[in-house]
Amino acid sequence: MDFSLSNEQRSWQMLARKFADEEIRPISLERDAIPTARETWTWDIIKKGSKLGFRTMAVPKKYGGQETDFVTQALVMTELAKADSAISKAFSQNWKWSHLISAACTDEQKERFLKPFVADDTFVLGKGITEPGAGSDNRMPPTDDPKPGLRLKAERHGDEWILNGEKAFIANAPIGKLFFVDARTDPTVPLKQGITMFLVPSDTPGFRIGKVFNKSGWRFYQNGEMIFENARVPHANVVGEVNGAVRKTGGAGGDTTGGDLFGDLELSANALGICDDACDSALRYGKTARQGGQALFAQQQVQLKINRMYMMTEALRSFVLRVAWEHDRKIHSCNAGLAMNYSCDVVQEVTELYMDIRSADGGHMDPHTDKLVRDSFIWSHLAGDSVSRMKVTRRIIN
Template sequence: MTRHETTAAAIAPFGEDIQMIRAQLRRFIETEVKPKGESWEEKGMVPREVLRQMGALGVLGMRYDERYGGAGLDVMSSVMLAEEVGRSTYGGFSATVLVHTDMASPHLENAGTPEQKARWMPGITAGETITAVAVTEPGAGSDVAGMRTRAVQHGSDWVLNGTKMFITNGVHGDLYFVAAKTDPDAKGSRGITMFAIEKGTPGFSVGRALNKTGWLCSDTAELIFEDVRVPAENVLGEVNRGFYAVMKNFRNERIVLGAMACAEAQAAMDMTVDYVKQRRAFGGVLWNKQVVRQRLADCLTRIEAGRQLVYHAARLDAAGVECVREVSMVKAYCGELANSVLYDCVQFHGGMGYMRENPVERMSRDVRVQAIGGGATEVMLEEVAKRM
């Protein structure tokens, strides 16, 4: 553990139980993720066995009830998880895990009936049932109100038609939480309902696996729903109240994305500091150049500011305090921060920073989406502005 990590751990709002899980998870990532990540990038997916191992480790259900294999912990366990997977340097691995734990399955935790939870939650915490959330559409990214997917009631069932786009875990997932418009007369964001749809349901298919710039070991898909018949017992939460469920979960999603972004930036900067302390140029090591030291010191300062902003927003969320403004700040600031820091890290690696064999090159591609996914920077700043 670096001096910085020791200092941060001393003041971070993590309990002893979370710190113990962190130590186990870090060892797992060092031995089972980092040495194998490149092969996953080539295959375009994280092997299911790795997710099962993480389930056995107890990190896929830390926020959920012990009766389902969870640990009953609070939002800080999600922050810790995001930090540790972010440190792995493989953004696709991080996305695969965090979408399952903190972006998709919370819809079941927050709105599911006891019967629904008993049916699906044990598999979710064990890594046997991998989840995805399908809200985004080809013509409506951050604009949930522009949703075109429709569900019409037929007897006790619903028949769903539409297309979803950019869905993480979309190709290899097992259980999908899908948003659809159920009240055609409702304006804007009203009249949306969430449905739990299992892979293999007739009419539900993966249109195509998407070829991305980064996050290569995270599978991303277009999903197609053609007259998909969904039984009433698969409705998640209240009919026509799904928009509020989506907005509620955005808080958690944006906090963990901020924590992940800060951890990615920290990992890249640590590698860069090590590099410039060894790299010789113009008669000395790069570290001895004042401009290099100061740029890296500025990066560290901004990373620490982002990390503390994440902790602050997480504390507010844990206390039940309205924190849309702070969470929006987290998403906007940390997403841009990761991009800025990785730009500098590539720059200070020189030509090596542009080589595929260098982790910072891969990370610079991975972090670009941090300013887009989960709420684009501009959308997040508008949320802040509304509350000024």
């Protein structure tokens, strides 16, 4: 197999590395330490990154984007995440939903939404599925019972739909300009047959943002409530068919039926960035900290721990790039989901080993070590959660 990168892939990787070193890393710990969730966000870093293409790199060239391939997207996410995982995610969240616009929207919707998205450095995207009483059961609803799952209701009145209900934990909600929203359009049938996806601009009448959630990890990344009180959405903003939302969960382009394939790649590539940071930091610490009159690294147990950190990180890198390479060839299998599950295990073990190597210093909340550990624990609750993600095993037997 040829593992080399093209010149274009390499130059995106270098651009991301420079931006991460010069712009992201210097603000990372300072933003993370801000106690009020709503205030950790700054547009300055988003605008700077947007001007380099990091907000729109998944948008087709036809609509003004960079149309990078999946290998490039994985490389860039990893580089940005090595400096700050939450800021990396704030950029790539836009790729995820611009992939969905490309995969699921009509040409008229693409013209209407992709062009303004590309033109405005402060235009970010989100998607609302989860609700206060409906999280995992949106991903694995029973096939014979209409009650479980999201309750946000949409009723048609002529050329408009009236939406009522609430969403919770929605990424980019407090600062986004456009959202995909899943709503019940037929509450009498099991969830998968009765939900419709809508495009909801932030200035939609009857729609507002509620509280911003205070998270232990990924503090820069904004998660908020979405509140719909007789919100009026034009029929022209229905994505795909009425009652057909689950068939539009894509993200990798092409036929994406049955899973958010880009989302899985995205999270595993981001986890890899944290692992790279933890490995470099552990090695640096092992060489400089002293114990028993010699460098900490001279202790065999410490070498074994650092060895395990590197070994797992490099295995994850191979898996991530293989999945990205497969997406570029439209080879869609259970691998993306498996890589996501593996990345959860790896990022949590690698950061824990790093904290362990720092010993009292790690336990006493050195801000950087503490941030890596807190960020890594977010993986337990992403892309569903660690239980619902095991659904990938169903794809192994198909």
